[in-house]
Ligand SMILES: O=C(O)CCC(=O)C(=O)O
């Protein structure tokens with residue numbers, strides 16, 4: 242990835258995840274409203290757009306292996322997997338690796354890796370209700386989504402709706418820039434509602450096995 246405009250200095254301080262750990266333990270999801278500073282969000286969004294301009298994005302699919310397929314009515318985003326050599330994305334991966342160690346120390350989950358992709362939902366596109374753990378592979382343990390939308394209008398839609406295993410709505414979260422949401426991958430259905438404008442994010446998963454790229 243060749244990206245030229247990330248000269249601006251951005252701080253990535255070590256974060257305190259104590260509240261998030263507490264929320265995950267009690268309600269199986271956690272919302273961290275100011276996980277990223279404005280400068281961090283801007284830098285990540287600039288990198289995302291640069292990747293798009295370089296043609297590194299592709300339409301996201303559903304399922305994996307032989308069950309993998311494309312259906313833009315079910316899942317409308319386009320994605321680009323983060324790599325360790327991305328100028329800005331690598332700082333995000335490092336933050337999440339710190340969180341992985343904290344999660345392991347708190348819950349003994351044995352999380353071995355973290356994978357993440359940039360995502361772009363064009364106006365009107367959705368991701369219908371689904372669970373992130375694949376039917377034939379239980380490697381994904383905790384899901385994360387971090388939003389990169391500056392100044393998201395209250396009426397722009399694009400909310401994440403999160404349900405419990407009994408299909409009761411737990412959370413309706415607008416994709417405000419800098420917010421990180423974490424939830425258990427196995428038993429929490431969720432969906433992305435249509436928005437009136439482009440919606441940018443990083444979706445990622447803490448996994449129990451070594452990372453294998455391009456599962457979705
Ligand atoms: O962007 C979101 O709010 C959720 C995305 C999602 O569910 C996924 O990528 O699996």
Ligand SMILES: [Fe+2]
Nearest residue numbers: 371372373431
């Ligand atoms: Fe999901």
